[in-house]
Amino acid sequence: MAADQAIIRLSASLGGRYLSRLAGEGPQSVYHFCLNIVLLRTLSPYDYGTFSIIFITAATATLFSDALFAIPATVYIPSRCGCAARVLDVTIGSVALLVCSALSIVASIVIWVWLGILSVSCFGSAFIGLWALRNYTRAVALAQPSRAGGARATLSDLTYVVSGTALLIVVPRVLYLPLTPGLVFGGLSAACALGILPCFLDRGWRIRISFRARIFRRYGVFLPALVWSLAGAGAAILLGQSQAFLVAGIAGPAAFAPIAAGFVLLAPIRVLTGSVLNVLRPELSRRDETRDAASIQKVLIFSVQCALLFVLAYGACLLLAWPLVKSLLFAKQFVGEPMSLIVTMAWLTAMTYTAYQPFRALAQSQSRFRDITLATLAGGITGFTTVLLLLLTFGPAISIGGALVGEATTLFLLWGAYLRSGAPGFVARFGGT
Incomplete structure (x- = not known):
């Protein structure tokens, strides 16, 4: 199709690959x-808070999906070719399907015990498992050496958006159903399932799933390296x-609910960060195979600059439009809540998080999962302790400051780990010692 070819051509350069990912992740x-x-x-605030917690849980599940499946796929598949790449694809994909299915079952039990609402329990848990699985299939598409892989990942995102929008508009109108968390998660689950399909278009080999013992033995070879990655996901x-x-x-x-609403405004920053990581991991892995340190430095600097410029520009636009945004979105729903403070602290937290993601991607591409885990764990413990103290002392809004402290700690430690790994070109360019 013409659209496919346009996306493939856009993916030719590193900047083009970022734009190609944003073409999917932006919508x-x-x-x-x-x-x-x-x-x-x-x-109601209670129902919206419930939706936000389950949605965040699903986003959290993608962290484990990244650690167990997406990261091995994007780090190891690009360095293999032919039969070896296909074998690795079948191995990781089979284990991913099994684990995501088990995750959905466990989540359904937990949500049922928590809420006692059947629709939210069934569809919320399905969304958690399917989003984690779609996250993996997109990562595999991006790990393919051909530029068509990026096109498939972009089409996956667009399919998810179009089908999810259609389902959540059509179903309530046709069946005269009120918009509830259960109905929303039902639509999102169906959209995730449909969004997985484009990742398997024109891959060059047929889809294979196997749960034989040798699949798990083959996957077990990666477990020693993934222990730190999995621990890093828990720390994240x-x-x-x-x-x-x-x-x-x-x-x-x-x-x-008001904190979730404030962080929603910063969602595009997280999307950009996800796009950077999805492109950077396989790109850095390929360049690390050639031992081209100068090329790696160039890619890293370009990525950091693009990400931070976007965050600063987004914050400036949000500041200029804040009176309108506040009156339209928050005036009636959160009367008396310090939304200006919440959004400002959320933006600072997002900027700090974005700043260290390229260094995290480089460490992942070099299998330095220990550095990532220790830095993230230190930030997590610091952030958790600070959040708890601020929450009990000053209330929910001020507790965001604890998250900011945790992210800043992780940034400082990952920066230090990067310098210790040897980065003379980067240090010289930015005036380090």
Whole structure:
């Protein structure tokens, strides 16, 4: 198709690959943003808080999916070719399907015990497992050496957005159903399932799934290297989501709702970060195979500069439009809440998080998972402790400062690990010692 060829041509350069990913992740971000705004104005604070917690849980599940499946795929598949790449694809894909299915079952039991609502339990858990699985299939598409892999990942995102939008508009109108968390997660689950399909188009080999013992033995070869990656995912959850779970657990879903609404405004920054990581991991892995240090430095500097410029520009636009944004989105729903403070601290947290992602991607591409885990764990413990103290002392809004402290700690430690690994070109360019 002409659209496929246009996306493939766009993916020819590194900047083009970033734009190609944003062509998919941008509409996805807009879709999630608009969905959150509609739910923010439609649902009660309790229902919106419930939706946000399950949605964050699904995002958390993608961290484990990254650690166990996406990272091995993007680091090891690009360095293999032919039969070896296909064998690795079948191995990781089979284990990913099994683990994501088990994750959905466990999540359904936990949500049922927590809420006792069948629709939310079934569809919310399905969304958690399917989003984690789609995250893996997109990563495999991006790991393919051909430029068509990026096109398949972009088409996956666009399919998810179009089908999710259609389902959530058509189904309530046709069946005259009210918009509830259960209905929303049902639509999102179906959209995720449809979004997985484009990742398997024109791959050059047929889809194979196997649960034989040799598959798990073959995957077990990677486990020693992935132990630190998996520990890093747990540390990343402690770092990134502890504030959300502490506020929701101690103060309740309604108290978490304004914080969730504030972070929704910063969703495009997270999308950009995800795009950078998805492109950088396989790109750095390929360049690391050639031992081309100068090329790696160039890619890293370009990525950091692009990411931070985007965050600064986004923050400036948000500041200029803040009176309008506040009156349209928050004036009626969160009366008396310090939304300006919440959004400002959320932006600072997002900027700090974005700054260290290229260094994290480089460490992943070089299998230095220990450095990532220790830095993230230190930031997570620092952030968790600070969030808890601020929450109990000053309340939910100020507790965001704890998340900022945790992210800053991780940035400092990852920067130090990068310098220790040897980065003379980067240090010289930016005036280091």
